[in-house]
Amino acid sequence: MMSPILDINDLYLSFSTEEGELEAINGLNLEVEQGKIHGLIGETGCGKSVTGRTVLGLFDSNTMIKGGEILYNGDDLLAKTQHELQRDYRGNEIAMIFQDPGSSLNPVFTIEDQLDEVLRIYQPGKKADRKKKMIEALDSVRLPDPERLLKKYPHQLSGGMKQRVMIALNLACQPALLIADEPTTALDVSIQAQFIKVLKDLQKEIDITILYITHDMAVVSEICDQVSVMYAGRIVENVPMEELFNNPVHPYSKLLVSSVLGPETSIDNLVEISGSVPRLINPPPGCRFHPRCDHAKPECKEEPPELKEVAPDHQVACFKEDLS
Numbered sequence: 001m002m003s004p005i006l007d008i009n010d011l012y013l014s015f016s017t018e019e020g021e022l023e024a025i026n027g028l029n030l031e032v033e034q035g036k037i038h039g040l041i042g043e044t045g046c047g048k049s050v051t052g053r054t055v056l057g058l059f060d061s062n063t064m065i066k067g068g069e070i071l072y073n074g075d076d077l078l079a080k081t082q083h084e085l086q087r088d089y090r091g092n093e094i095a096m097i098f099q100d101p102g103s104s105l106n107p108v109f110t111i112e113d114q115l116d117e118v119l120r121i122y123q124p125g126k127k128a129d130r131k132k133k134m135i136e137a138l139d140s141v142r143l144p145d146p147e148r149l150l151k152k153y154p155h156q157l158s159g160g161m162k163q164r165v166m167i168a169l170n171l172a173c174q175p176a177l178l179i180a181d182e183p184t185t186a187l188d189v190s191i192q193a194q195f196i197k198v199l200k201d202l203q204k205e206i207d208i209t210i211l212y213i214t215h216d217m218a219v220v221s222e223i224c225d226q227v228s229v230m231y232a233g234r235i236v237e238n239v240p241m242e243e244l245f246n247n248p249v250h251p252y253s254k255l256l257v258s259s260v261l262g263p264e265t266s267i268d269n270l271v272e273i274s275g276s277v278p279r280l281i282n283p284p285p286g287c288r289f290h291p292r293c294d295h296a297k298p299e300c301k302e303e304p305p306e307l308k309e310v311a312p313d314h315q316v317a318c319f320k321e322d323l324s
């Protein structure tokens with residue numbers, strides 16, 4: 001296998017809260033291969049966003065890193081200072097787009113001002129050169145008439161256009177890895193579909209790797225090559241996208257896939273179907289899924305199972321004997 005661009009090993013992360021220690025990330029192992037669109041899925045609260053933010057070193061003040069490493073092309077990002085992360089990684093190596101496109105654009109500046117600000121930080125040079133880059137960036141996300149668009153303010157754009165400007169802003173410095181945290185949630189369904197097409201085409205053109213966080217299985221099937229299924233702070237299955245839908249192996253993945261066969265494609269409906277996600281303050285011991293699992297046996301309550309290879313590019317963390 002090619003070496004992964006992002007390789008998270010045994011990450012443990014807690015938040016200190018008034019009620020006690022909240023164990024949000026619990027032995028997370030995640031490998032993202034260069035050039036792939038890699039989905040990270042799981043129910044609300046399972047730790048997807050925390051994982052994405054941690055890669056960029058964006059920590060809330062009550063964060064405690066308890067162990068592990070986050071290798072980006074072999075370098076441990078957890079060992080870097082905030083200054084190093086800002087100078088060497090954020091924006092020009094790793095970029096991140098968030099849920100609400102509108103809120104990330106500054107309402108009082110034009111699109112040109114905002115693109116120029118990003119470019120000036122990472123690629124100083126002549127204004128004319130930067131202008132050319134801005135137009136290229138807007139072109140690359142299929143925004144019509146980039147010259148005119150540069151003069152506009154965010155409120156003059158639709159939600160879908162703002163989302164594309166956000167991608168353009170993020171890609172202006174040509175990062176190698178893009179972390180997209182539920183970027184389509186605030187968009188209506190037709191714009192969502194367009195957005196996903198733009199991102200997918202773009203990914204092929206510019207050879208960027210994308211870690212795509214979502215709880216929408218329809219989106220997963222549209223865009224992802226590989227998928228990691230997360231449950232209560234840990235990856236329980238890592239699987240090629242088509243295999244996830246045709247042959248999910250972990251009992252939780254099976255539940256996820258069967259819960260979204262109807263018109264509702266969001267994972268969040270699962271809660272009603274089969275009990276709730278465990279609290280992360282005093283979580284269940286061993287495999288955190290065992291209280292909801294039909295196959296649970298005594299050993300599942302002792303140690304969490306490690307990821308085991310069941311097929312090429314396909315690993316499952318479960319003690320069930322017959323992993324198929």
Ligand SMILES: Nc1ncnc2c1ncn2[C@@H]1O[C@H](COP(=O)(O)OP(=O)(O)OP(=O)(O)O)[C@@H](O)[C@H]1O
Pocket residue numbers: 015016017022024042043044045046047048049050051060061062215280
């Ligand atoms: N600063 C914080 N202090 C305490 N708990 C936090 C903090 N930040 C996140 N959490 C908790 O960590 C857990 C993981 O949160 P996270 O936002 O990563 O979930 P998620 O999988 O992204 O969910 P969603 O699908 O709803 O976005 C949740 O239980 C959340 O409440």
Ligand code: NI
Pocket residue numbers: 048049050181
């Ligand atoms: Ni989230």
